[in-house]
Amino acid sequence: MALIVSVLMQLPYKFNSTLYLSIVVGIISIILVGNYFTRRSKSINLPPSPPKLPFIGNLHQLGTLPHRSFKELFHKHGPLMFLQLGQIPTLVISSTIVAKEIIKKP
Structure with missing residues (x-):
C-alpha cells in the first residue's frame, strides 16, 4: 500500500x-x-491445522529444530495435519498406521 x-x-x-x-x-x-x-x-473438508499467517502460512511455527516442532504439533493436532508452508498446502502424516491406510490400494 x-x-x-x-x-x-x-x-x-x-x-x-x-x-x-x-x-x-x-x-x-x-x-x-x-x-x-x-x-x-x-469450504473444503481439511484435516486439523494450527492457525496460520498470511503469505508465510505455518512456517513461523517451525523452529530451528523442525523435527521437534512437528512432534509438538503432532501432540496438539493428531497424526494427520494440514500445514500451509508458504504458499504450498502440505498434508503431514506422522503415523505409520495412518500412512498405510492412505497408501492402501482399493
Missing part, C-alpha cells in the same frame, strides 16, 4: 483529486473481491 501511495505522490499536480480517489477505490475493490473468492474456496 505504501508503494501505491508513493507512486501517487509522484504524479504531476495537474491530476484531479477524483483521479486519486478512483485509483484508491479501484485497488481496494480488487483486494476485497479477491478475498471474497478465496474465502468461498475454503
